[in-house]
Amino acid sequence: MCAGSLAKHLDKKPLQESGSRGEANERSVSNWLRRLYRSSGSRKHTVVLHAILLAGACIIAYPLLWGVFTAFKPIGEIVVFPPELLPSRFTLDSFRRAFAFQPIGLFVRNSVIQSGAITLGQLVTATCAAYAFARLEFRGRNLLFYITLASMMIPIQVIMVPLYGFVTSLGWSNTFMGLTVPFLAHGFSIFLMRQAFLNIPRDIEEAAVIDGCGRIRVLWHVLIPSSRASVGAAAIFTAVYHWNTYIWPLLITSTSATRTVQPGLAMFIEIEAGTDMGRLMAAAIVVALPTVVAFLMGQRSFVRGVTMSGIKG
Amino acid sequence: MRTRVQHILGKDVGAAAAFLMPAMVILGLFVFLPLARSVFLSFTRWNLLVGPEWIGLAHYRRLFTSARFWTAFRVTALFTVFSVGLTMFFGLLLALLIDGVGMRAGRVYQTVFFLPTMISLVILAAVWLYVLQPQIGPANALLESIGLPRIGWLRSSQWALPSIIGMNVWRNAGYTMIIFLAGMQAIPEQLYEVAKMDGASLMRRIRSVTIPLLGPTTLFVFVVSVIRSFLVFTEVQVLTGGGPGDSTLVMVYYIWQEGFRYYRAGSASAIATFFFVFVLILSIAQMKLSERRTHYMGVK
Numbered sequence: 044m045c046a047g048s049l050a051k052h053l054d055k056k057p058l059q060e061s062g063s064r065g066e067a068n069e070r071s072v073s074n075w076l077r078r079l080y081r082s083s084g085s086r087k088h089t090v091v092l093h094a095i096l097l098a099g100a101c102i103i104a105y106p107l108l109w110g111v112f113t114a115f116k117p118i119g120e121i122v123v124f125p126p127e128l129l130p131s132r133f134t135l136d137s138f139r140r141a142f143a144f145q146p147i148g149l150f151v152r153n154s155v156i157q158s159g160a161i162t163l164g165q166l167v168t169a170t171c172a173a174y175a176f177a178r179l180e181f182r183g184r185n186l187l188f189y190i191t192l193a194s195m196m197i198p199i200q201v202i203m204v205p206l207y208g209f210v211t212s213l214g215w216s217n218t219f220m221g222l223t224v225p226f227l228a229h230g231f232s233i234f235l236m237r238q239a240f241l242n243i244p245r246d247i248e249e250a251a252v253i254d255g256c257g258r259i260r261v262l263w264h265v266l267i268p269s270s271r272a273s274v275g276a277a278a279i280f281t282a283v284y285h286w287n288t289y290i291w292p293l294l295i296t297s298t299s300a301t302r303t304v305q306p307g308l309a310m311f312i313e314i315e316a317g318t319d320m321g322r323l324m325a326a327a328i329v330v331a332l333p334t335v336v337a338f339l340m341g342q343r344s345f346v347r348g349v350t351m352s353g354i355k356g
Numbered sequence: 357m358r359t360r361v362q363h364i365l366g367k368d369v370g371a372a373a374a375f376l377m378p379a380m381v382i383l384g385l386f387v388f389l390p391l392a393r394s395v396f397l398s399f400t401r402w403n404l405l406v407g408p409e410w411i412g413l414a415h416y417r418r419l420f421t422s423a424r425f426w427t428a429f430r431v432t433a434l435f436t437v438f439s440v441g442l443t444m445f446f447g448l449l450l451a452l453l454i455d456g457v458g459m460r461a462g463r464v465y466q467t468v469f470f471l472p473t474m475i476s477l478v479i480l481a482a483v484w485l486y487v488l489q490p491q492i493g494p495a496n497a498l499l500e501s502i503g504l505p506r507i508g509w510l511r512s513s514q515w516a517l518p519s520i521i522g523m524n525v526w527r528n529a530g531y532t533m534i535i536f537l538a539g540m541q542a543i544p545e546q547l548y549e550v551a552k553m554d555g556a557s558l559m560r561r562i563r564s565v566t567i568p569l570l571g572p573t574t575l576f577v578f579v580v581s582v583i584r585s586f587l588v589f590t591e592v593q594v595l596t597g598g599g600p601g602d603s604t605l606v607m608v609y610y611i612w613q614e615g616f617r618y619y620r621a622g623s624a625s626a627i628a629t630f631f632f633v634f635v636l637i638l639s640i641a642q643m644k645l646s647e648r649r650t651h652y653m654g655v656k
Contacts, residue, residue, distance in 0.1 A: 088456075088558060089456075089457055092457045093457060093461075096450075096453050096454065096457065096462070096465045097465075099450060099453070099465070099469070100464075100465050100468040100469065102526075103468055103471070103472065103530065104471075106483050106484060106487045106526070107472070107475075107483060109483070109486065109487055109494050110483035110486060110487075113486060121492070122492055123492070124491065124492050124496075124497065125497035125500065125501065126492055126493070126494055126497055128494075167378070168378045168379040169379065171375040171376070171378060171379065172375060172376050172378075172379035172380070175368075175371070175372045175375035175376045179366075179368035179371055179372040179375065180367055180368050181365055181366035181367075181368050181369040181372040182364070182365045182366045182369070183365075184366075184372070187376065187380070190383075190388075191379070191383065192643065194383045194387045194388065195639075196635070196636060196639035196640070196643070197387050197388075197391050197632075198587050200587050200589055200608045200611070200628075201391070201394065201628045201629075201631065201632045201635060202387070202390035202394055203611070203612075203615070203628075204397070204611070204615040204616075204621050204624045204625055204628065205389075205390040205391075205393035205394045205397055205621075205625065206386060206390040207404075207615075208393075208402075208404055208621065209385075209386075209390060210386075224382070224386070225382070225385075225386035226382075226386075227378075227382045228378065228379040228381075228382035228383050230383070233379060258371055258375075283474065286476070287475075287476035287477070289476065289477065289478050289590045289593075290589065290590070294616065305476055305478045306478075308478050308479065308482065309478050309481075309593075309594050311482070312481065312482055312485060312594055312595075320486045320489070323482050323485075323486070324482065324483070326482075327479045327482045327483065330476070330479055331475050331476070334474050334475060335471070335474065335475065337474075338470075338471065338474040339467070342467060342470075345470070345474065346470070346534055346538075349473075349531065349534050349535065350534060350535055350538040
C-alpha cells in the first residue's frame with residue numbers, strides 16, 4: 044500500500060538533504076583552505092581588518108543602541124541636551140506609557156493574524172503551483188511560469204491605486220480579507236518551492252505512484268517533507284516581510300480593529316512629532332522584537348533568500 | 357486512454373489546472389488586473405468614487421509640463437544616484453573586509469551589518485527621527501561636541517534629502533554586502549593560490565582576482581539597488597512627507613499624494629504607468645542577470 048512504501052523510502056534517508064549535507068562538508072573544508080590561502084598570513088593584517096570591521100559594526104549599531112537605551116530611560120533624561128547614551132537607571136516607564144497611549148497589544152494581534160494567514164496561504168498556493176511546474180506535463184507550462192516570474196516585477200507601489208479601488212469595491216476595507224487575500228500567492232514562494240522540488244529525485248515518487256498514491260499524497264508525504272529547508276525559508280521570509288509591510292495596511296485599515304503594527308507605530312510618530320521619544324522607542328522595540336528574533340534564529344534562510352533573488356527584504 | 361483535450365494540452369492538464377488555480381487566480385486578480393487597470397485609468401479622470409471618465413492623453417500631456425512631476429523625477433534620480441553609489445561602495449568594502457578575516461570569523465559582523473535590513477522601515481524611521489532630532493538628538497550633540505554648528509536635518513530643505521539618503525545607505529549596505537559575499541565565495545580558490553604563489557600582496561589579489569571576478573555580481577547588485585531606490589517611499593512618508601518644500605518628493609510619494617491625498621486616481625495612475633516602464637526595464641535586466649549569475653556561480 045501507499046503509506047507503507049512511503050515509510051520504507053522515507054526511512055532510508057532524508058531525500059534532498061543528503062546531497063546538500065555533503066556539499067556543506069565540502070564547503071567547510073574549502074572555507075578552511077580559503078582562510079589559509081586568502082588571509083595574507085600576517086597577524087597584523089587580520090588585526091587591522093578586525094579593527095575596521097569593529098568600527099563599522101559600531102556605526103551600524105550606534106543609532107539602534109540609542110533607540111534601545113532611550114526606551115529604558117526615565118522620562119527626565121530623554122529631553123536633556125546633550126543626551127547620554129546610557130540611562131542612569133533602567134525603567135519600564137516608557138513601555139507603560141506606550142501601551143497606555145495606543146492599543147499596541149491589539150496591533151500585535153492583528154499583525155500576527157495578518158502575517159500568519161498570508162504565510163500559511165502562500166505556502167499552500169506555492170507548493171501546489173510549484174508541484175505543477177516541477178512535475179506535471181502540460182502545454183503552456185513555461186509560459187505560465189514566466190508569467191509567475193513576471194508578477195514579481197510589479198511592485199505594489201505601482202499598482203496601489205487601482206488595487207485599493209478594487210479591494211474597497213469588494214467591501215474589504217478594514218477587514219482581514221482586505222489585508223491578506225491580495226497576498227495569498229507570490230511569485231517568489233512559488234519560485235523557491237519549484238527549485239526545491241526540482242532538486243528531489245523522481246524515482247521515489249514514481250514508486251509511491253505505482254503503489255497507488257494520489258498526487259496530493261505524493262506532494263504531502265514525499266515532496267514537502269523532503270524540502271523542509273525551503274518550506275522553512277519561504278515561511279520565515281514571508282512572515283517577516285509581511286510583518287514589516289507598511290504601505291498596504293496603511294491604505295486599507297483606518298480603524299484600530301484591524302490596524303497592524305507598522306501603521307500603528309507610524310501613528311506614534313505623527314502624533315509625537317518629537318515630544319515623547321521614550322514612548323516611541325518603547326513601541327518600536329515591541330514591534331521590532333519578533334523580526335529580530337526570527338532573523339537571529341533563521342539567519343541562514345534570510346541570507347539564502349536575499350542572495351537568490353535580490354527581491355524582498 | 358487519453359482524451360482529445362489531454363492529447364492537445366498535455367497528459368496532466370487537468371491536474372495542472374487544479375494545482376495552479378489558486379495561485380493564478382490570486383496573481384491575476386491582485387497583480388495583473390490592477391496593472392492593466394492602472395494603464396487604463398491613466399487615460400481617465402477618476403476620484404476613486406465617481407467615474408472613471410475617459411480623457412485620453414490629457415494626464416500625460418499635463419504631467420510632462422508639470423514642474424512638480426519633474427521635481428519628483430529629479431529628487432528620485434538624485435536619491436538613486438547617491439544611495440546606490442554609496443550603498444554599493446560600503447557594501448563591497450564590508451564584504452571585502454569580512455572575506456579578508458574569513459567567513460567564520462566574520463559571522464558576527466555579518467549579523468550586525470545585516471540586522472537593519474530585517475527591521476522595518478517604520479521602526480528605523482522612528483529611531484532616526486530621534487537621532488536626527490534637532491533639539492535633543494544625538495546627531496546634533498555629536499556635531500556640537502566637535503565644534504560644528506547644529507543642523508536642522510529632516511526639517512531643513514537642504515539636509516532632508518541627504519538625511520534620507522544617509523539612512524538608506526546605513527540600512528542597505530549590509531544587504532548589498534550579503535550579495536557581494538555570496539559572489540566572493542564562488543570565486544575558485546585556485547586563483548588565489550596561484551596569485552599567492554606569484555607573490556601577489558593582499559591588495560593586489562583583491563584588485564586582480566576578486567574585483568574582476570565579481571563583475572556579474574556587481575552588475576546584479578547595481579540593478580537590484582536601483583530598483584529598490586526607485587521604489588523608496590516609507591521613510592519619506594513617515595519622516596518628511598515629501599518636504600520641506602518638496603525637497604524629498606520621491607516618485608512613489610508623488611503617486612501616493614495624487615492618489616490618496618488629492619483623490620486624483622487617474623493622474624496617479626499616469627505617473628505610476630510612466631514610472632513602471634522604468635521599473636520594468638530594470639526588472640527584466642535583473643531577471644536576466646539573475647539567470648546568468650546562477651549559471652556562473654553554479655548555485656541554485
